[in-house]
Amino acid sequence: MPVADVLMPQMGESITEGTVTRWLKKTGDKIGKDEPLFEITTDKVDAEIPSPVAGTLTKILVEEGQTVGVHEVVARIEQAEGAAAAGEPAQQSAQPAAAAAIESASTPPPAVTTPPASSPPPAATPAQPAPQEPSSSGEPAARIHSSPLVRRLASENGVDLAQVHGTGPGSRITKDDLLAYVERQKGGAQPVTPQAPAPAHSSTQAPPHSPSQATSQPPAPAQRPAPHPGPREEVVPLTAMRKRIAERMVMSRHTAAHVTTVFEVDFTNVVNLYLAERGRFEARENVRLTYTPFFIRAVIDGLKRYPALNASISGDHVIYKKEIHMGIAVALEGGLIVPVIRNADEKSFLGLARAVSELAERAKTKRLAVADMANGTFTITNPGVYGAMFATPIINPPQVGIVGVGGVKKTPVVVNDAIAIRSMVHLALSFDHRLIDGALADQFLVAVKHYLERWEEDLYS
Amino acid sequence: MAARCMPERPCTVLRMGQLGYAAAWELQRRLTERLKRQQGPDVLLLMEHLPVITLGRNARSEHLLTSREQLAAEGIDVEESNRGGDVTFHGPGQLVGYPVLDLGRIRKDVLWYVRTLEEAIIRTLAGCGIEAGRKQGMTGVWVEDGKVAAIGVHISRWVTSHGFALNVDPDLSCFRHIVPCGIANYRVSSLREVLGQPVDGAWLEKQLVHHLGDLLGLTMDWAAPGWLEETDLMERSQPCQSQMY
Numbered sequence: 001m002p003v004a005d006v007l008m009p010q011m012g013e014s015i016t017e018g019t020v021t022r023w024l025k026k027t028g029d030k031i032g033k034d035e036p037l038f039e040i041t042t043d044k045v046d047a048e049i050p051s052p053v054a055g056t057l058t059k060i061l062v063e064e065g066q067t068v069g070v071h072e073v074v075a076r077i078e079q080a081e082g083a084a085a086a087g088e089p090a091q092q093s094a095q096p097a098a099a100a101a102i103e104s105a106s107t108p109p110p111a112v113t114t115p116p117a118s119s120p121p122p123a124a125t126p127a128q129p130a131p132q133e134p135s136s137s138g139e140p141a142a143r144i145h146s147s148p149l150v151r152r153l154a155s156e157n158g159v160d161l162a163q164v165h166g167t168g169p170g171s172r173i174t175k176d177d178l179l180a181y182v183e184r185q186k187g188g189a190q191p192v193t194p195q196a197p198a199p200a201h202s203s204t205q206a207p208p209h210s211p212s213q214a215t216s217q218p219p220a221p222a223q224r225p226a227p228h229p230g231p232r233e234e235v236v237p238l239t240a241m242r243k244r245i246a247e248r249m250v251m252s253r254h255t256a257a258h259v260t261t262v263f264e265v266d267f268t269n270v271v272n273l274y275l276a277e278r279g280r281f282e283a284r285e286n287v288r289l290t291y292t293p294f295f296i297r298a299v300i301d302g303l304k305r306y307p308a309l310n311a312s313i314s315g316d317h318v319i320y321k322k323e324i325h326m327g328i329a330v331a332l333e334g335g336l337i338v339p340v341i342r343n344a345d346e347k348s349f350l351g352l353a354r355a356v357s358e359l360a361e362r363a364k365t366k367r368l369a370v371a372d373m374a375n376g377t378f379t380i381t382n383p384g385v386y387g388a389m390f391a392t393p394i395i396n397p398p399q400v401g402i403v404g405v406g407g408v409k410k411t412p413v414v415v416n417d418a419i420a421i422r423s424m425v426h427l428a429l430s431f432d433h434r435l436i437d438g439a440l441a442d443q444f445l446v447a448v449k450h451y452l453e454r455w456e457e458d459l460y461s
Numbered sequence: 462m463a464a465r466c467m468p469e470r471p472c473t474v475l476r477m478g479q480l481g482y483a484a485a486w487e488l489q490r491r492l493t494e495r496l497k498r499q500q501g502p503d504v505l506l507l508m509e510h511l512p513v514i515t516l517g518r519n520a521r522s523e524h525l526l527t528s529r530e531q532l533a534a535e536g537i538d539v540e541e542s543n544r545g546g547d548v549t550f551h552g553p554g555q556l557v558g559y560p561v562l563d564l565g566r567i568r569k570d571v572l573w574y575v576r577t578l579e580e581a582i583i584r585t586l587a588g589c590g591i592e593a594g595r596k597q598g599m600t601g602v603w604v605e606d607g608k609v610a611a612i613g614v615h616i617s618r619w620v621t622s623h624g625f626a627l628n629v630d631p632d633l634s635c636f637r638h639i640v641p642c643g644i645a646n647y648r649v650s651s652l653r654e655v656l657g658q659p660v661d662g663a664w665l666e667k668q669l670v671h672h673l674g675d676l677l678g679l680t681m682d683w684a685a686p687g688w689l690e691e692t693d694l695m696e697r698s699q700p701c702q703s704q705m706y
Contacts, residue, residue, distance in 0.1 A: 011616070012570035021518055036617070039518070045571040046518050046544060047616040317675060322580075 004053045004077045008062075010070040011042055013374065018042050019067040020074060025057045031077065038074070055079040150175055241335040252397045257433035260392035261441050262426055265449045267408055270294050271423040277459055285350060285460070293352040295380055295405055296326055298451035300345045303378060306444040310377050312398035313435055327376030327396060328356065330363045331385070338396065339368055340376040348461050380405065383428075390426035400432040401441075403448070470503065470566060472679035474670055475688065477508035482515060482540050482551065485559065488689075489622045492561040496620045503567075503679060506559040507666060510551035513538040514639055517546035517613050524548045524640040532638060544623035546600075546613035548639045554631035554651070556665065558624045560673070565619035567677055575600055575612055578625050581672040582610045585627075588668050591655055599647075602627075607650025627669070628652065629660055 008018050018040040025031050025038075037051040059076040062068050150173050154161050161173060229235045238246070252258075274291065281289045303310040303324055311320045326344035330337055339359040341347070347355060362368050378399055383391035384407035393404040406426035413422045427448060431441045477485070485508060495501045514525065514537055524547055529539050537550075551557060564574060579595055582602045586593040586609070593604045602610035610627040630653035652660045674681035 012572040012574075015570075015572055041519060042571060045575060045614045045616060047571065048618075050618065314678060 002079050003058065004055065004079055005073045006037065006052060006075040006077060008040070008068050008070050008072050008074050009047075009049060011040070011045070011047055013371065015042055015070065017067050017069050020062050020064055021046065022064055023060060024048075025051075027057055027060055029057050031055065031057055051077065053077055053079050150177075153179075239334060245335055248397070249394055252394050255397055256395045256400070258392075258395060258430055259433045259438065259441070260428050260430045261438065261445060262390050262428045263442075263445045263449050265425050265427055266413070266422050266453050267425040268423045270452055270455050271408065273455060273459070281353075281459060285353070287350070287353050288357050289353060289459075290356065291405075291408070292328065292356045292380075292382075293349055294452065294455070295403070296328070296341070296344060296352050296356070297349060297457065298448045299378065299380055299403055300324055300326070301451045302444045302447040304345065305447050306440060308436055308440060309401045309431070309444050311400055311435065312377075313400065313432070314398070318435060321377040323377065325375050325377045327373075327379035327399075328359065329379065329381035330360060332363070337363060337368065337373060338376060338379060339363060339372045340374065342375075349457055349459050350461065353459075378402070384408070384425070390428040392428060393430045395430055395432055400435050401444075402430050403445075404428040404430070470679050472503040472505055472560075472562070472674065472677075472681050473684045473688065474505045474507065474681050475684045476666070477506055479511065479553070480508045482510050482513040482538065482542075485510065485557075486540075486542070489559055489561055493617065493620045493622050496561060496563050497618050503560070503562040505670065505673065505681070506561065507670075508557050508559075509553055509555060510557055511538070512536055512550075512552040512635060513540055514548060514550050515540050515542040515544075516548050517542055517544050519546060520548045525638070526640065527638040537635065537638065542613075542623070544613035544615045546611070549611050549613070549626065550631075550635050550639055551626055552631050552635055554629055554653075556627040556629050556662065556669070558627070558669070558673075560621055560624050560677075562621045562677070562679075563619060564616070564621055567679070569619055571614070571616060574621065575614060577676045578612055578614075578673075579610075581669060581676050582625065582627055584672045584676075585665065585669045586652070589652065589656065589660060589665070591652065596647075603647075604650055604655050607648045607654070609650050609652060609655070627665075629662060629665065 008020075011018065019042070020038055021041045022039040024036050031037060031051045031054065033052070033054040034050040036048045037057070039046055039048050041047075055077040057075060058078045060074070061076070062072075062074040068074065151161070153175065226235050226237065270291070274289065274294070278289045281287070307320055308318075310324055311318050313319075323343055324345040326341045327338040328341065330339060339362070341352065341355045341359065344352065344355070359368070359372065362372070376396065376399065379393075379396045379402045381393050381402060381404050383393065383404045387407040387409070389409075390406040391404050393402045395402050404427070406428065408423055408425045410421055411424040412419050413424065414420075415422065427445060429441055429445050477488075480488075485506065488506065492501070492504050492506075496503070512535075514532065516525070516539070525539070532539055537552075560578075564571070568574070576595075579600070579602050583593050583595075586602070586604075591604060591609075593602050593609060595601075596603050599608075600612050601608050602612075608628075610625055612625045613623050615622045628649065628651035630651055633649060633651055633654065636649040652665075670681050670683075673679070
């Protein structure tokens with residue numbers, strides 16, 4: 001008889017471990033599927049975890065009071081004969097759930113195969129509390145009223161309609177209800193969204209100059225037939241990463257009212273500091289020094305002064321984010337990704353430099369996890385690599401702003417009515433005019449500019 | 462775009478007036494069972510308890526400083542509770558909120574949920590001119606070294622029960638019987654103590670409900686009187702008009 005592993009569920013995005021407080025069954029006890037099996041605690045929350053399968057509890061591996069990491073096996077259940085087939089996925093659950101690491105950000109095709117990382121497959125459900133398959137809800141599916149359009153949207157988004165609250169006549173699920181649900185789940189903790197199994201959209205891909213965070217968007221409709229190549233044409237299918245970038249870019253353009261404002265910044269002081277300190281900094285701290293942490297630092301200062309830039313729009317409301325999670329666009333072969341430095345505002349300059357270098361290293365060696373891309377609140381991108389003066393970046397939804405750093409270039413400028421050679425850089429801010437007006441956007445960018453021009457922070461603090 | 466201006470999930474707000482702890486728990490139990498069956502809306506229960514000391518799942522007996530007999534003599538009940546957390550006191554003058562929500566349809570993240578409850582309280586207090594905040598590793602809402610709100614949550618299939626207790630103007634001396642939430646080095650405070658004057662309870666409730674709706678993405682509907690009876694969740698009529706605070 002097959003044996004199913006019961007895993008410590010992940011009860012939230014930032015939760016890495018859980019403590020078993022009580023076993024509700026003893027070894028040898030029979031248990032039904034979805035019957036409460038054990039209780040866990042994290043902080044001030046207690047949760048009751050149902051059994052993923054029906055069978056006999058054969059082994060308890062984690063004693064009451066013991067704390068283990070999420071996705072670790074806490075018990076084994078020998079499945080009941082009849083339930084074996086149904087419970088089959090449970091056995092695999094340990095694997096996919098643990099496979100949070102994205103193998104490949106830089107090789108698009110493998111990235112397609114990693115959606116499990118962004119939305120654990122149904123197999124991960126057993127260890128999740130609340131496996132919400134409609135069958136267990138006791139509500140016959142027939143009672144869900146919806147239109148064919150809504151059902152199609154639901155299946156495209158991997159949404160179980162039983163989970164959606166209908167506001168139409170007779171609790172009919174309207175298109176808006178469905179989109180609201182998708183939106184809410186998107187804002188929610190991705191890694192614990194078991195009901196989005198199918199769609200092949202990994203959250204790892206990102207759009208040029210406006211890369212994604214781990215928010216799921218409706219995937220493209222079903223495959224369209226490939227066009228016939230003309231005599232001197234070649235037809236190549238879009239990679240999953242490209243498709244995802246395409247969707248997100250268009251979605252952002254359709255949603256946000258983009259305006260871009262550009263400031264010229266005298267970067268000479270920072271350049272001088274950088275050139276003077278680089279050798280010492282790298283030798284002493286064993287971290288590569290780049291301009292990136294300088295820009296992050298300045299943008300954080302601006303966000304603190306103008307918190308509206310560190311926000312998002314949800315329906316008729318603005319959500320002001322109290323934490324600053326800074327997304328940094330990293331170019332990859334065939335696309336872009338945006339790893340996120342969490343709580344960037346709490347880090348020192350050195351801490352930021354380390355975080356940047358670590359994320360870059362992990363991006364290069366393809367060791368970024370989905371969580372590394374999730375929940376950015378603002379993004380910095382770098383279109384100046386090849387010398388572009390500036391670009392007009394596309395906002396990374398649901399954020400409301402993105403700063404693009406242009407190329408640093410020695411330029412003759414007028415200083416005190418004399419011509420001087422200064423290192424200049426253009427900063428372009430694209431902002432969502434729905435929420436932010438030009439005056440505010442410019443004040444924000446002026447703050448960033450001043451921070452850089454009057455840099456006085458100790459790099460070693 | 463359509464996805465930006467859609468109706469939010471409704472949540473029914475019920476003012477229960479004064480209610481015993483056991484009755485409140487029974488009501489929550491029924492509401493959570495209903496919600497797990499996908500029947501009925503999310504609900505926020507607001508109430509005030511009769512004096513009671515509750516022991517959470519992680520309660521340690523040494524945190525109860527007075528014997529049960531002594532407490533009974535003072536008219537304070539002791540109840541076991543399946544919420545998270547240690548030991549706490551509830552009584553008149555405390556705004557107790559029990560959100561019974563399906564986090565599965567809001568956001569599956571228990572930490573986020575707890576932080577959101579804190580945030581709603583912090584914003585509400587900011588509205589009365591009180592600067593409140595969090596303490597690292599000590600869930601709840603704090604004003605300097607005094608705890609003004611306690612939080613303890615239970616989750617089953619992502620449906621929440623238990624919630625928060627905000628000290629508006631309780632008899633703070635009752636907390637001498639316990640080590641609140643197992644934290645010995647800090648005091649328990651109240652809005653009355655911080656402000657030095659009484660607080661308008663009804664206004665406070667409205668603000669809190671507004672912020673909770675805002676942060677959780679819920680449209681808060683104040684239930685009409687009789688809502689509970691219509692839903693068969695309570696056999697007998699509960700007085701809902703008793704004035705809080």
